[in-house]
Amino acid sequence: MLSVRFFSLLREALNTEVLELEWSSRCCTVGALKQELIKQNGSFWEEHLMHPNVIHAVNQRVVMIEEPLHDGDEIAFFPPMTGG
């Protein structure tokens, strides 16, 4: 299984907080997972997920889009952070 989480603007826009996905070896990187989500959900998701500002995290660490995924990983998508 893969757990995919969305925060802030992305969570609201996509109306999705968490997705649990069956593990598929087709989804071997964060980029491939994004493409899979866009294929399943259409152009509205593409507009948001492909926005250049989107940050990706795997197992709660910020990663590049080429990051490989493994069964059981927690992936998160979110906009730039605004703490403090």
Added chain:
Amino acid sequence: MGVRVQIEPFDGAQEYGRLAASGHAAVAVFSGQVRDFGYLGDVSLLELEHYPGMTERVLTEIGDSASARFSLLSWRIIHRYGPLKAGEAIVWVGVTAHHREAAFAGCEFIMDHLKTNAPFWKKERHADGKAHWVAAADTDEQRRRRWHEDS
């Protein structure tokens, strides 16, 4: 040393007292409060979302980095989430060191990294019912980067 991420208010004076009780020569504190004026005018409420687990880990890494780089003797980071009103304390960073230079720098390093690397997101709500997510400021990213430029 330590991180607290909490919905409840905290007492900055009490936190300062704890750091000062260490007896260390230099104590530097930064306290951030919710501003009352945002991009759309008066802010009636600020809602702060975060990524539980990742937030605590990132803040701990930032504190540890500052501690190693500036030889801090102790450090503490408190950050709130949830709904906050204008004027309420949102973040508190305190550090101690042997000298003021390290204390000032360590405190500033923590804040500059916290702003851009800790997974918090602010949403401003206004009296007229409008709300919007606060965009990240380029100046915050620039302030973080300057700690990592070769000089």
